[in-house]
Amino acid sequence: MSSNCILERVATTKxxxxxxxxxxxxxxxxxxxxxxxxxxxxxKGRAGRVWLSKPEDTLCFSLAYPFRKRPNELSGLSLVIxxxxxxxxxxxxxxxxAALHQQGLRLKWPNDLLLNNxxxxxxxxxxxxxxxxxxxxxxxxxGLNLRNAALMEKSLDGKSSFGVASLDQxxxxxxxxxxxxxxxxxxxxxxxxxxxxxxxxxxxxFQSSWEHWDAFNxxxxxxxxxGKDPIIGISAGVxxxxxxxxxxxxxxxxxxxxxxxxxxxx
Numbered sequence: 001m002s003s004n005c006i007l008e009r010v011a012t013t014k015x016x017x018x019x020x021x022x023x024x025x026x027x028x029x030x031x032x033x034x035x036x037x038x039x040x041x042x043x044k045g046r047a048g049r050v051w052l053s054k055p056e057d058t059l060c061f062s063l064a065y066p067f068r069k070r071p072n073e074l075s076g077l078s079l080v081i082x083x084x085x086x087x088x089x090x091x092x093x094x095x096x097x098a099a100l101h102q103q104g105l106r107l108k109w110p111n112d113l114l115l116n117n118x119x120x121x122x123x124x125x126x127x128x129x130x131x132x133x134x135x136x137x138x139x140x141x142x143g144l145n146l147r148n149a150a151l152m153e154k155s156l157d158g159k160s161s162f163g164v165a166s167l168d169q170x171x172x173x174x175x176x177x178x179x180x181x182x183x184x185x186x187x188x189x190x191x192x193x194x195x196x197x198x199x200x201x202x203x204x205x206f207q208s209s210w211e212h213w214d215a216f217n218x219x220x221x222x223x224x225x226x227g228k229d230p231i232i233g234i235s236a237g238v239x240x241x242x243x244x245x246x247x248x249x250x251x252x253x254x255x256x257x258x259x260x261x262x263x264x265x266x
Contacts, residue, residue, distance in 0.1 A: 008035040014042040016062035017141040024137045034188050036061035059144040066135035076203025076242025079210050080194050081123050082107040088190035092183040106215035109244050114215050118163035204240035211237045
């Protein structure tokens with residue numbers, strides 16, 4: 001990990017994303033900052049949803065990272081972060097990405113990690129550029145379930161359309177998952193490596209890798225958004241900007257990141 005990334009640890013906060021966003025808006029950010037909380041009392045998912053955080057059972061942190069590009073040049077960032085999380089998990093668990101793929105780990109466009117179609121983690125990216133001459137600060141939040149998936153699923157009481165998965169389900173019976181701090185540091189290392197490559201090459205550099213991990217490629221899916229009619233088609237991967245491609249009859253429809261959900265059609 002780079003020497004200029006500031007590491008912050010807190011026991012409790014409302015939201016690590018909100019903490020770092022407030023400092024960005026106040027002009028207080030200079031170097032990258034990674035902030036981890038043992039407990040988030042008001043953790044956030046996309047579109048205003050709440051992210052369930054349980055001390056000891058979840059890893060919740062945010063990374064504030066400056067880009068030398070404008071926000072509209074960062075298309076596909078959430079997909080790259082998904083790949084970074086996969087690589088970080090492999091490093092933390094001392095296994096290969098190929099082994100994780102074989103165990104059923106996948107990415108769901110645009111920002112979720114699935115383990116055998118149950119939700120393992122979620123990514124939330126916020127931020128922007130205060131003026132045209134300043135860096136674009138993006139605050140990248142990750143919530144990752146570590147253990148006790150069954151208990152977390154029970155506490156959701158059917159409020160999620162996906163089941164809940166946890167990292168310990170990737171371990172053999174003889175092993176337990178590493179210390180949370182160790183996993184966090186491996187994730188940060190992976191984030192920094194992937195973000196440097198993303199800034200240099202753009203999403204196109206990662207396109208084929210992401211499609212390899214695509215949970216729903218070539219399946220019939222339904223895209224739904226608030227106030228919009230659902231769109232049904234065959235998921236056909238992503239383009240070089242990270243835009244989802246949906247096949248309808250003989251044409252391709254581009255689905256851009258936003259308040260959408262991806263569901264496999266039964």
